[in-house]
């Protein structure tokens with residue numbers, strides 16, 4: 322029997338509530354695929370930072386380097402600046418482990434009310450593929466003449482051929498099993514070096530995929546199309562900054578932040594990939610047992626798909642869809658009265674039984 326060795330980092334706030342619940346679902350579902358889990362728990366968090374001055378130990382990355390995947394809740398808590406939790410944990414993991422794809426599905430499910438009028442379940446179904454390692458989020462830059470009238474700040478964007486090509490190829494490969502349509506987010510009118518280069522690489526990679534349709538939009542009008550014409554898209558590929566924006570906007574147009582999943586993926590599997598919901602640690606509802614566990618559970622399904630357990634991943638997603646459509650065990654953010662545990666129990670109950 323295959324055993325997957327998983328690093329579990331619940332993090333802060335509701336991460337500590339939704340991660341154990343999602344583990345229960347994954348354990349229950351593992352019998353479908355006939356595999357098992359070996360979970361190792363890490364307390365890396367803002368709470369740890371407050372006690373020890375570091376989000377994770379100095380050898381943290383080595384500790385999880387050989388795991389099959391990383392299952393993360395959320396980090397961030399009032400009192401610890403957000404750049405500390407980001408640059409002290411998430412970014413080192415994403416970059417050191419070459420998780421150069423941030424993947425988020427945008428799918429309107431039955432039972433979830435979209436803020437968009439008149440949209441039916443199934444009518445919105447696409448992926449945002451965000452470049453996750455370079456682009457606008459680089460640490461190259463600096464400040465001159467600090468505090469003076471002439472004060473000057475610079476931050477460099479980094480676009481490499483390798484970085485552009487690999488994330489674009491990932492988008493095309495993903496579209497292969499879908500509608501074979503890839504959209505590129507650009508801004509080559511205003512950003513005159515890096516974005517024309519991005520467009521040039523997109524045109525070059527498109528040529529490797531004859532038979533696929535492509536289009537590209539400037540990021541400003543693209544955000545409008547996400548709201549007005551979300552049915553146009555199949556796979557959308559974007560740089561780090563544009564992808565960050567689109568990958569929050571996409572899930573927002575299909576419903577609650579509590580259900581949206583995500584993955585930080587090293588497609589070559591040279592390093593572990595990390596799966597985490599879109600939402601944060603939600604300090605406003607933490608500790609109350611009311612957080613929606615679906616974003617975390619769905620992220621677990623994405624983790625299984627990455628590990629090659631497609632049937633089990635699909636079964637979990639179907640159980641999520643069934644429970645949402647029934648609407649009888651939903652948490653408050655979806656208009657129900659159930660707690661985190663009850664919603665999780667309903668999803669476990671909706672998994673297919675194995676003879």
Ligand code: NAI
Nearest residue numbers: 395396397398403579599600601602603605606612613654
């Ligand atoms: P948030 O996603 O934690 O919360 C935004 C709103 O959505 C809150 O009202 C919250 O109650 C609600 N919400 C979020 N998840 C929910 C769930 N599962 N069920 C029901 N309601 C849910 O974003 P916010 O408030 O901006 O950030 C809080 C902290 O989380 C910050 O420290 C931030 O840096 C961190 N954060 C961490 C992320 C990560 O670890 N990848 C991502 C986003 C934020």
Ligand code: MG
Nearest residue numbers: 565566568569
């Ligand atoms: Mg974001």
